[in-house]
Amino acid sequence: xxxxxxxxxxxxxxxxxxxxxxxxxxxxxxxxxxxxxxxxxxxxxxxxxxxxxxxxxxxxxxxxxxxxxxxxxxxxxxxxxxxxxxxxxxxxxxxxxxxxxxxxxxxxxxxxxxxxxxxxxxxxxxxxxxxxxxxxxxxxxxxxxxxxxxxxx
Numbered sequence: 191x192x193x194x195x196x197x198x199x200x201x202x203x204x205x206x207x208x209x210x211x212x213x214x215x216x217x218x219x220x221x222x223x224x225x226x227x228x229x230x231x232x233x234x235x236x237x238x239x240x241x242x243x244x245x246x247x248x249x250x251x252x253x254x255x256x257x258x259x260x261x262x263x264x265x266x267x268x269x270x271x272x273x274x275x276x277x278x279x280x281x282x283x284x285x286x287x288x289x290x291x292x293x294x295x296x297x298x299x300x301x302x303x304x305x306x307x308x309x310x311x312x313x314x315x316x317x318x319x320x321x322x323x324x325x326x327x328x329x330x331x332x333x334x335x336x337x338x339x340x341x342x343x
Contacts, residue, residue, distance in 0.1 A: 259296070
């Protein structure tokens with residue numbers, strides 16, 4: 191029996207986090223590169239997090255995905271959501287679960303709006319976000335990513 195655990199990522203998880211991200215095939219993870227995947231970068235990221243949220247999905251001792259809500263530590267009122275699920279665990283609902291958990295965290299913190307960016311060619315992600323109630327509100331001219339928002343009102 192495989193048990194799923196969702197919990198905040200700690201500095202001690204940086205190695206497993208790096209391994210999970212680095213193990214993904216380039217064509218699978220091509221649209222997700224918010225930071226470098228090396229252990230040192232992830233240690234610094236997790237050490238610095240105060241209000242930003244980094245959550246990991248684990249099956250046994252293996253990290254199989256993560257999601258983040260970040261921007262609060264930089265002073266933004268609207269957090270940015272990001273997610274990656276290991277290709278071997280894709281399609282079983284973890285990304286949807288991460289969206290539900292993110293919305294709950296935002297509601298608990300009194301957030302009025304949640305933002306994410308997605309590459310226009312990432313059709314699977316776009317469908318997921320639109321099904322979850324996100325609406326395209328713009329485009330990031332720096333990288334041509336589409337900007338989506340979810341309003342809690």
